[in-house]
Amino acid sequence: MQNFDYxxxxxxxxxxxxxxxxxxxxxxxxxxxxxxGGGNIKKLGLYDKVKELLKDFELYELSGIQPNPKYNPxxxxxxxxxxxxxxxxxxxxxxxxxxxCSKAIAAGAKYDGETWDLITYKVKAKEALPIVxxxxxxxxxxxxxxxxxxxxxxxxxxxxxLDPVLFPVCSILDPxxxxxxxxxxxxxxxxxxxxxxxxxxxxxxxxxxxDGFCEAEFKSLMENARACxxxxxxxxxxxxMMLCCTYGCNGILSLGNSPSGWPCHAIxxxxxxxxxxxxxxxxxxxxxxxxxxxxxxxxxDRFVKYGVNVFGIDKNLDKYEIANKAIDETYKFFESIxxxxxxxxxxxxxxxxxxxxxxxxxxxxxxxxxxxLMEDDIRSILLASL
Amino acid sequence: MQNFDYxxxxxxxxxxxxxxxxxxxxxxxxxxxxxxGGGNIKKLGLYDKVKELLKDFELYELSGIQPNPKYNPxxxxxxxxxxxxxxxxxxxxxxxxxxxCSKAIAAGAKYDGETWDLITYKVKAKEALPIVxxxxxxxxxxxxxxxxxxxxxxxxxxxxxLDPVLFPVCSILDPxxxxxxxxxxxxxxxxxxxxxxxxxxxxxxxxxxxDGFCEAEFKSLMENARACxxxxxxxxxxxxMMLCCTYGCNGILSLGNSPSGWPCHAIxxxxxxxxxxxxxxxxxxxxxxxxxxxxxxxxxDRFVKYGVNVFGIDKNLDKYEIANKAIDETYKFFESIxxxxxxxxxxxxxxxxxxxxxxxxxxxxxxxxxxxLMEDDIRSILLASL
Numbered sequence: 001m002q003n004f005d006y007x008x009x010x011x012x013x014x015x016x017x018x019x020x021x022x023x024x025x026x027x028x029x030x031x032x033x034x035x036x037g038g039g040n041i042k043k044l045g046l047y048d049k050v051k052e053l054l055k056d057f058e059l060y061e062l063s064g065i066q067p068n069p070k071y072n073p074x075x076x077x078x079x080x081x082x083x084x085x086x087x088x089x090x091x092x093x094x095x096x097x098x099x100x101c102s103k104a105i106a107a108g109a110k111y112d113g114e115t116w117d118l119i120t121y122k123v124k125a126k127e128a129l130p131i132v133x134x135x136x137x138x139x140x141x142x143x144x145x146x147x148x149x150x151x152x153x154x155x156x157x158x159x160x161x162l163d164p165v166l167f168p169v170c171s172i173l174d175p176x177x178x179x180x181x182x183x184x185x186x187x188x189x190x191x192x193x194x195x196x197x198x199x200x201x202x203x204x205x206x207x208x209x210x211d212g213f214c215e216a217e218f219k220s221l222m223e224n225a226r227a228c229x230x231x232x233x234x235x236x237x238x239x240x241m242m243l244c245c246t247y248g249c250n251g252i253l254s255l256g257n258s259p260s261g262w263p264c265h266a267i268x269x270x271x272x273x274x275x276x277x278x279x280x281x282x283x284x285x286x287x288x289x290x291x292x293x294x295x296x297x298x299x300x301d302r303f304v305k306y307g308v309n310v311f312g313i314d315k316n317l318d319k320y321e322i323a324n325k326a327i328d329e330t331y332k333f334f335e336s337i338x339x340x341x342x343x344x345x346x347x348x349x350x351x352x353x354x355x356x357x358x359x360x361x362x363x364x365x366x367x368x369x370x371x372x373l374m375e376d377d378i379r380s381i382l383l384a385s386l
Numbered sequence: 387m388q389n390f391d392y393x394x395x396x397x398x399x400x401x402x403x404x405x406x407x408x409x410x411x412x413x414x415x416x417x418x419x420x421x422x423g424g425g426n427i428k429k430l431g432l433y434d435k436v437k438e439l440l441k442d443f444e445l446y447e448l449s450g451i452q453p454n455p456k457y458n459p460x461x462x463x464x465x466x467x468x469x470x471x472x473x474x475x476x477x478x479x480x481x482x483x484x485x486x487c488s489k490a491i492a493a494g495a496k497y498d499g500e501t502w503d504l505i506t507y508k509v510k511a512k513e514a515l516p517i518v519x520x521x522x523x524x525x526x527x528x529x530x531x532x533x534x535x536x537x538x539x540x541x542x543x544x545x546x547x548l549d550p551v552l553f554p555v556c557s558i559l560d561p562x563x564x565x566x567x568x569x570x571x572x573x574x575x576x577x578x579x580x581x582x583x584x585x586x587x588x589x590x591x592x593x594x595x596x597d598g599f600c601e602a603e604f605k606s607l608m609e610n611a612r613a614c615x616x617x618x619x620x621x622x623x624x625x626x627m628m629l630c631c632t633y634g635c636n637g638i639l640s641l642g643n644s645p646s647g648w649p650c651h652a653i654x655x656x657x658x659x660x661x662x663x664x665x666x667x668x669x670x671x672x673x674x675x676x677x678x679x680x681x682x683x684x685x686x687d688r689f690v691k692y693g694v695n696v697f698g699i700d701k702n703l704d705k706y707e708i709a710n711k712a713i714d715e716t717y718k719f720f721e722s723i724x725x726x727x728x729x730x731x732x733x734x735x736x737x738x739x740x741x742x743x744x745x746x747x748x749x750x751x752x753x754x755x756x757x758x759l760m761e762d763d764i765r766s767i768l769l770a771s772l
Contacts, residue, residue, distance in 0.1 A: 006397070212603075244595055
């Protein structure tokens, strides 16, 4: 078991009508930057609701934040507003992308230089604006962690940026606002969260406790994703899905585990940086191919445990039979919830595989992963995913 | 799934040599009240270590805090020192009792009236001194929650006191300091933590996710307690045990579950208030009798799930056979780790059963528990425990 230093100070207000607590949450501040994406929060009635609840505050807006949120213009525009209007707090309303973007804005707003210096860790952020969020999509876990992922289109960079100053002060999670999430996004959100757990489960040093936590996540995510797809307004399923996703990235599922290097995320970040695909779909495509690639006598016991405890595969079978069945079940689960399971299905052909493999090998440090991946390994995984 | 409002801002610094970070943690403050129990932290070398690490601070001391910590003199003495010496922060070094006592002191130090008014919620604490702890016993979970239990001998009161202002700022957890914990206390600590999880698992509204979290706790606690007893210096076992216990009481294992009323704790608090027995032993004695008492067609499915998932009992057996086996296994586990399993073994006879049953029925609100318990029910459980 490894040493660790953990703290997640974020308050979670969870459940039906939890948004009513917004005025109480925002009480310490006056000037708010409301950040959101397209028109979804307006369709949900959430935009009007927030405006009504916050009628006694000074409200500024940044809209149009895209999936795989962009440094330019979204982060830059947000920082500019915060500085010009002397914003006290950011209220992010939307999914993980809106929140991730808002985290970068929160850091940039308190820094005199280029925000990109913070995101690339050239400079360590000293502070950030406080962040509150109202989540409308179960997926990234950004509502309970201190990280975000920001893309810079011109350089094909998609960078994970973590800093303890970026924990949301408060995340408001009402599952009802996820009822209208499309089947595609529901499935992608589930795949994203499944992979967050896998990146913590598949590593060399784990505990019985953490393995049990992760296995509970896998089983709950799969069962509840299926239930959400069957009936998008199944409150219990949407709620459990939302909480499962919330635990994905703050480390609570794997305190004391050895780091894995988060290899599927590292590979997928290049895919969506080069092609702007849906992150969860990219992960679902990569994951079973990565599993096949790393399966060996060294990793077999992990896969056996995963197969037996998550999919109920007979533990008396041959180890490799169990492992391969477990990988097949993973693939079949993603396929069953409607995820396109080949890169070509999401518009990626073989033309830039070499370039992406090189980019990942140089930038992502996967030679330090649970199973070290060199450029050739990464290329093989990408080719197998076509 | 129930609405909830959750926040645990405590920083956990976990692992070998984590105490070295103490000066960094204490940096914001100057005048420290060091609280501890008997001579154990001196035997461990921890007392000298702390004094050496904090040689640049102003250090005051409150020692002699007992198990089932007492309002008089410990809490009162601590509050007095804090006020007289203008203490900035409390550093609790020891087990859950030292920490619980320190929480009450922290609240009392910032209140002009009687601290007992805060503990009994007659007055809501507005603030409390910050608390840092170095834990030397895996059991109560006080290091990651905002509660404490304080006893007042003259009235046979043992009161659980919770307030969000009482979360430790930082808990330093080095499993090595638990190597010398006696077999008796190791077993009692495990039983305490097992019961914390049961109080969250046995309730009417749960989720697949929370059930999995709790089942992982049960399995890990049992396996690691056995390993700690076999070899008290097994670092991995002591470490996993410590983390399992840490999650016991802050709610993270059951967010969204319906409240259970914590019936075994309610009953045990009277036992240790009247007889000052070891809390974990009292819980282990009560638990299987409470289980037998509440087993019915309404609760059977919970017990079946518990039996199948925690003890691996054949799911094809008759439901009541599974449930009764599960209860027997629970009893046998506690017995196997050396816990005396009858009240008479810990010095409690039938002379005050009626009085205790009445006290619990009047004070603990168990008519609202998962399975409501009236005075007669409580008496039956106590009598069955003799």
